[in-house]
Amino acid sequence: MSYSKLLSLLLLLVSCISQAEPLSWVAEKEGVSYTLVGSVHVGDDSMYPMPSYLTEKLSIADALIVEANTLQHERIAYPATQTTIQDSLNEEQLERLGRIARLSGMQLPDVVNFPPWMGAMSLQMNQLQRLGYTPEKGVDVHFLQQATQQQTTIYGFESLQFQIDLIATQPDHGLEMLTTFMDEFNQTPNITRCLIDTWSAGDESNLIQFAEFSEMSPELEKAFIDNRNQAWANILDQKTPLEGQTSVIEDGDYFVVVGSLHLVGKGNVRELLKERGFKITQISQSAKVGCEF
Numbered sequence: 001m002s003y004s005k006l007l008s009l010l011l012l013l014v015s016c017i018s019q020a021e022p023l024s025w026v027a028e029k030e031g032v033s034y035t036l037v038g039s040v041h042v043g044d045d046s047m048y049p050m051p052s053y054l055t056e057k058l059s060i061a062d063a064l065i066v067e068a069n070t071l072q073h074e075r076i077a078y079p080a081t082q083t084t085i086q087d088s089l090n091e092e093q094l095e096r097l098g099r100i101a102r103l104s105g106m107q108l109p110d111v112v113n114f115p116p117w118m119g120a121m122s123l124q125m126n127q128l129q130r131l132g133y134t135p136e137k138g139v140d141v142h143f144l145q146q147a148t149q150q151q152t153t154i155y156g157f158e159s160l161q162f163q164i165d166l167i168a169t170q171p172d173h174g175l176e177m178l179t180t181f182m183d184e185f186n187q188t189p190n191i192t193r194c195l196i197d198t199w200s201a202g203d204e205s206n207l208i209q210f211a212e213f214s215e216m217s218p219e220l221e222k223a224f225i226d227n228r229n230q231a232w233a234n235i236l237d238q239k240t241p242l243e244g245q246t247s248v249i250e251d252g253d254y255f256v257v258v259g260s261l262h263l264v265g266k267g268n269v270r271e272l273l274k275e276r277g278f279k280i281t282q283i284s285q286s287a288k289v290g291c292e293f
Helices: 014-019 052-059 091-103 116-130 139-149 160-168 175-183 185-201 204-213 218-236 269-275
Strands: 024-029 032-039 063-066 153-156 252-259 279-282
Touching: 024 269, 032 052, 032 139, 032 269, 052 139, 063 139, 091 116, 091 175, 116 160, 116 175, 116 185, 139 153, 139 252, 175 185, 185 204, 218 269, 269 279
Parallel strands: 032 252, 063 153, 063 252
Antiparallel strands: 024 032, 024 279
């Protein structure tokens, strides 16, 4: 799961690192061209600098397109919920969550009255930050900052409000997210390291393995992956407008950054664009990593 299953560590060989690049492609059709780059939403210094050709491609792009512009100041309304973690977990689970909260730098009373989805996200972000991974080092933010500095137009496929509503309005109030986080808490250090090494090497087969490891319920898979992939493909194929726009994307060259799991595996955005007549060309050089999920 893109937010709660970022979770076997074997170090990359130095020779692999020097030859590898994050997965990226160019998708072309008639008057429009997209550079597609897969993202990891948190990161560390080991992921940088980016390959120079990606920096150059963004510098000449007509616009940057991301999942949502997290640098934009947007007033968020958090949906009201009557369901809390206290209501959702049994006594044994609450005791275990208390231990996890302490290891994440929090206390159970800090989160027990949160809805399950908010507790899962808060605890996981705390844990990742204690491990040295931050959103500020994530791939999205890196390219958002570059685009801002060079005054490149920035578009989002979605608003931040849409993303919050998507998470908060799940029928189980995010209970699956929370229990998954709890079950995989001890694996997080190794799996997050392996994910970042896999991303850095551009190891597509290992990313697909991560997607399978991170398998979620069919309902969540449809809401978080399938529906969004279809919506984004419609936008890139100039069928529907971007978030906040009244007309479809104009012809031009665009730089697109979305979560890596939206670009690999069954029904990914790249595959959907190919079905719509786009020519897809990989522009990155990949290597195998020495870790597995």
